Amino acid sequence: MATIPIAPDSAGPALASRSLARRLVSGDQVAHLFTLIFAASVILITSLLFYELWINSALSRAKFGWAFFYTQNWDPIFEQFGARPFIYGTLVTSALALLIAVPFGLGAAIFLAELAPAKISDALTFVIELLAAVPSVIYGLLGIFLVVPFVREILGPALKKTFGFTPLFTGPVYGVSYLTAGLVLAIMVAPYIISVSREVLMAVPNDQREAALSLGSTRWEATWKVVVPYARTGILGSIFLALARALGETMAVTMVIGNVPKVDLSLLAPGYTIAAVIANEFSEAAGNLYFSALVELGLVLFLLTFILNGLARLLIYATTQRGAANP
């Protein structure tokens, strides 16, 4: 609680206006208004951001309508723009990232919140939060020179040999692929899942654990069947947060996905994502329609992450409040 409640002025209007004048002179109302303007500017900037995306994509929205989202053809020369390869690539790489990062991240969060002694847990969390601070271009750098060769020489051929009968692992292995991007993204989003999940797990009241243990469950059963379900909304929130990051991640993905605007079922094939195509083509987009189509892609990304983040925040607020503990 930051604000100190002041009893409402019960005196007459004359007195109230005099006290208002005094507060104006002492600077209180001015200060209130002054800070309010700065706080309100956040709302202004966010609305302006949306407004710019909306009007600058008007041309493309009018010309292509909904077809923009499901047509394949991305041809700046003949001014035909369809976003399907990018949307597909964005969804596939993000899904792969979550598929890899969620089990590991949740496992690590459970370890940090439930098992590790407080000192070790704090130290490890510190390190994991540093991992979240590493700039994405550095992940891209390591992706190009470490993960791409790893997929090309070891992981790709191995997957092809074992699962080659499915359409998911076919075709030539270049190293740059949906799978590579998914791997790099997984490493990038895992810290978010861990640190938020750890917090919501730690907000679960202790009597929940004690009740489960006293009924004869093992430590693992108490964790998996009581603590985790209790915190599930918050954990889901952390996953949404990670998904929003993965969808919008630009540099690391651009550097390892190969940048080929095609839809390919094989995870070993090169692809493209929304963020990557904006990064690559925006500064050289000649022609209004081309520019407008790229801004529309930005708008799609904005709306997707806006919705996901909105949901994630609400879920996390809900759990940490219900836990009634200080996260």
Next chain:
Amino acid sequence: MSVVMLSLTGLCALLIISILFFILGYLVWNGGKSLSWDFFTRLPAPVGEAGGGMANAIVGTLKLLLIASLMGIPIGVIGGIYLSEYGGRVFGFIVRYTTDLLNGVPSIVVGIFAYSLIVLHTKHFSTLAGGFALGVMMIPITLRSTEDFLLAVPRTLREGAMALGASKWKTITSVVIPAAYRGILTAVLLALARVSGETAPLLFTAFSNRYWSPGWNQPTASLPVMIYTYAIAPYEDWHRQAWAAGVVLLGLVLAANIIARTVLSRGIAVPR
């Protein structure tokens, strides 16, 4: 069963921690051997020639951060003061929620925003546009952590000041902020660390430059964009320099983080 699953969770944690040390180790090993005095003092060599450095990119990054700070720090800190000291129930929630959403907007989209707001009108890439994009990204980080740090100031301090007859604003400036100033510094430093590594919003705002960028109205080089262009280029020598730049950038970011989280905020809990 219990023991197996519990040790599996430990393995998950171990795996993720070891990735960090592997990243650090590999980067330092690779970048360390490419770092030289030239890297800090010389301009990039002409394409195809070996040698040269990234002096202009280092200065460019500092200039971008200056512009970003001029915009992000006042809005972030004063907005944070509003939320913690004045914020009404409904309006406070709206500001808080919008800030969190702005924090989640992909950095490339912030780049489009800065491009259409500034580059489109001034007709050229500039330090100003790049700094603006980074400033927009600094606001939510600074604002929310400033708020958290101010909220951590005990209520009794505020009540004490008010009981002595100080007005609310006087209480804030002479009691609350001094009590939380290290926290506010932490917030600012963390925000700077975060945006100093951003690449995507600079690609088409600050763009890049192989020479010095005089003033604030020219395209400018920056460390993250240099890492990107050098890493995807086909020259062996450029890759070497990309690693060197990577080590410098990561060193800066991690140092800022460690200073902020340990030295500055000693004794106070760092909210995230």
